Amino acid sequence: MQKRKVVLTFPPSLIDQPVTYHLIRDYDLVVNILKAKISPKEEGRLMIEISGKRESLQRGMNYLQELGVEVQPLAQDIIWLEERCTHCTACASICPTKAIAVDRKEMKISFDKEKCIACELCVSVCPYKAIEILF
Amino acid sequence: MAKTIAEINEKIKKGKAVVVTAEEIIDIAKEKDIKKAAQEVDVVTTGTFGPMCSSGVLINIGHSKPRIKIEKVYLNGVPACADLAAVDIYLGATALPDDDPRNKIYPGRFNYGGGHVIEDLVAGKDIKLQATAYGTDCYPRKKLETWINIRDLNEAILFNPRNATQNYEVAVNLSDKVIYTYMGMLKPNLGNAYYCSAGQLSPLLNDPYYKTIGIGTRIFLGGGVGYVVWNGTQHNPNVPRTEEGIPKVASGTLAVMGDLKQMSPEWLRGTSITGYGADLTVGIGVPIPILNEEILRYTVVSDEEIYAPVVDYSKSYPSGSSEVLCEVSYAELKTGMITVRGKKVPAAGLSSYAKAREIAQILKEWIKRGKFLLTEPVFLLPSVDAGITFKDLKERPIE
Numbered sequence: 001m002q003k004r005k006v007v008l009t010f011p012p013s014l015i016d017q018p019v020t021y022h023l024i025r026d027y028d029l030v031v032n033i034l035k036a037k038i039s040p041k042e043e044g045r046l047m048i049e050i051s052g053k054r055e056s057l058q059r060g061m062n063y064l065q066e067l068g069v070e071v072q073p074l075a076q077d078i079i080w081l082e083e084r085c086t087h088c089t090a091c092a093s094i095c096p097t098k099a100i101a102v103d104r105k106e107m108k109i110s111f112d113k114e115k116c117i118a119c120e121l122c123v124s125v126c127p128y129k130a131i132e133i134l135f
Numbered sequence: 136m137a138k139t140i141a142e143i144n145e146k147i148k149k150g151k152a153v154v155v156t157a158e159e160i161i162d163i164a165k166e167k168d169i170k171k172a173a174q175e176v177d178v179v180t181t182g183t184f185g186p187m188c189s190s191g192v193l194i195n196i197g198h199s200k201p202r203i204k205i206e207k208v209y210l211n212g213v214p215a216c217a218d219l220a221a222v223d224i225y226l227g228a229t230a231l232p233d234d235d236p237r238n239k240i241y242p243g244r245f246n247y248g249g250g251h252v253i254e255d256l257v258a259g260k261d262i263k264l265q266a267t268a269y270g271t272d273c274y275p276r277k278k279l280e281t282w283i284n285i286r287d288l289n290e291a292i293l294f295n296p297r298n299a300t301q302n303y304e305v306a307v308n309l310s311d312k313v314i315y316t317y318m319g320m321l322k323p324n325l326g327n328a329y330y331c332s333a334g335q336l337s338p339l340l341n342d343p344y345y346k347t348i349g350i351g352t353r354i355f356l357g358g359g360v361g362y363v364v365w366n367g368t369q370h371n372p373n374v375p376r377t378e379e380g381i382p383k384v385a386s387g388t389l390a391v392m393g394d395l396k397q398m399s400p401e402w403l404r405g406t407s408i409t410g411y412g413a414d415l416t417v418g419i420g421v422p423i424p425i426l427n428e429e430i431l432r433y434t435v436v437s438d439e440e441i442y443a444p445v446v447d448y449s450k451s452y453p454s455g456s457s458e459v460l461c462e463v464s465y466a467e468l469k470t471g472m473i474t475v476r477g478k479k480v481p482a483a484g485l486s487s488y489a490k491a492r493e494i495a496q497i498l499k500e501w502i503k504r505g506k507f508l509l510t511e512p513v514f515l516l517p518s519v520d521a522g523i524t525f526k527d528l529k530e531r532p533i534e
Contacts, residue, residue: 086184086404086416086487090319093327093471093483102471107488124242125320127186127406127416127485 003051005074010044027060075113085130091122156495173431181338182494185486189297191227195289204274228415242315248413251405258400291395297367301339301387310449315410333491334465338421349512355420358402361393371525420498438465
């Protein structure tokens with residue numbers, strides 16, 4: 001089993017298509033929708049965690065690309081601006097997935113993008129705008 | 136044997152002073168006996184880096200031709216106080232642009248306010264100044280719009296009427312709704328807790344009765360050199376204390392001042408507190424001269440011995456009662472988990488311990504290299520014997 005967090009971008013022609021349904025039924029993938037939105041330009045954005053057999057996952061990705069859905073890793077949409085971070089640790093206690101952790105000896109923050117589900121709780125809590133989520 | 140500040144300064148000038156941080160002294164005192172440590176160590180450096188609302192800058196922009204006596208002024212769209220002489224301006228850290236939506240769109244973001252202008256100013260960025268006046272015979276001009284830059288100002292002085300509060304409350308939320316406070320976003324039903332002190336590194340917790348800190352004490356301020364100029368507002372020495380003298384609630388405070396031109400945006404940071412407002416995060420480090428054993432004993436204080444009161448910010452704080460739910464030590468707070476009413480509550484800081492540590496180290500290096508000499512305070516901050524009583528406002532209705 002493999003797991004990936006990706007952001008799918010749908011062109012206007014595809015926003016009414018049941019793409020997720022096909023990923024689940026035709027490719028036997030587990031799809032966990034983290035976030036979804038349609039922008040004023042009618043571009044669809046879907047943030048998902050997707051898991052399944054390695055081969056199925058690859059076939060699913062090919063299906064998306066052939067359809068014209070742009071796939072990019074979620075990590076690209078999450079930016080920790082370390083130079084703005086003061087390591088106050090305000091974000092650490094509200095992070096639901098422990099993507100943000102505190103080294104208790106150094107009292108410094110570390111950020112594991114792979115664990116991040118882009119819930120953005122930290123964005124509103126950070127007084128220094130040290131985390132940007134572009135989704 | 137007691138030492139004087141003059142003697143310590145002689146050692147600093149010769150590069151022979153023994154300087155350690157308020158964290159390092161804890162282990163040193165454990166290894167040696169207090170008496171020996173007091174003889175050997177000359178200075179203990181402290182540090183703190185947290186949001187400090189009562190902060191601001193005083194600038195003099197120089198006279199325009201023709202002259203203007205500024206009545207209303209904006210810096211990058213943020214209003215400042217011009218109710219001084221013609222071109223003296225005081226910008227407070229919490230000031231907001233007139234068109235900021237505040238909490239009309241709840242919770243407000245407060246992306247840019249006075250603290251952010253101060254960070255931009257100290258970073259050497261151009262600041263847009265817009266001023267108006269009513270015009271007089273001697274100051275005829277009524278409107279001024281210009282870019283200004285810190286390098287061209289006559290004076291740029293950081294003047295913070297209340298910083299470095301000695302101990303602070305731990306904020307929690309007993310209600311069933313999320314609340315947004317100056318102590319951060321608090322989740323319902325004791326969902327989380329925020330604290331705001333550097334604990335064992337915090338300046339006033341290392342000199343709890345203000346036996347060395349007073350008017351004229353030279354300090355690290357915002358990355359440059361500043362001075363303690365008075366006690367801070369709401370300075371309140373007469374609070375419950377532990378046997379060692381550590382205040383169990385917020386107590387002493389410092390008013391500080393220094394040349395902004397020497398400071399750095401790394402240690403003066405614009406701050407946005409969701410649902411509350413704009414602010415400035417300030418870096419302060421105070422050197423404590425080890426004049427005798429007693430002073431050393433105070434600096435040895437550790438997080439296990441410093442207790443903060445836990446207060447409900449949903450009802451108790453806003454109503455003004457600030458009833459204490461329980462006390463927790465900074466050692467517990469720094470584990471990231473405290474227990475309140477039998478419930479495990481995740482705790483996090485608003486004040487950066489890592490940066491406080493860095494400040495204490497920088498100040499230590501300055502002193503060791505002979506760059507920074509200690510000063511003899513003109514007089515010490517008022518202590519428990521000064522007869523200060525802390526007053527809440529007594530409202531007298533106006534008929």
